[in-house]
Amino acid sequence: MWNAHRIRAQRNITAPHGRPSIMYMAPHLYGLDDYLFQCNSLDVQNCQEECHMLTYPCDETVFELCCLLMEELHLLPPEDAEEGRNLYIILRQEIRNLM
Structure with missing residues (x-):
């Protein structure tokens, strides 16, 4: 439309x-x-087979660490951009504290 x-x-x-x-x-x-x-569809199929699809939104180790921290701190996945930003700030600070 x-x-x-x-x-x-x-x-x-x-x-x-x-x-x-x-x-x-x-x-x-x-x-x-x-x-x-x-x-042709064969070309498209070949491209799809050779593409590496990301299963994680970032480095796998960082993703797993963030998931563990979220579980430990009883944090929920964000539902909007503002919650996502707040979660990022919290996780970033927690990771820095671990270093």
């Missing part, structure tokens, strides 16, 4: 204007080049 809106013409002549979904699917209508690269 969002990409169906209309982008108005700008003062910058080189900036295209129109509906984003149409501009993406048919760039030639706006005098633009099509940079989409077609690839």
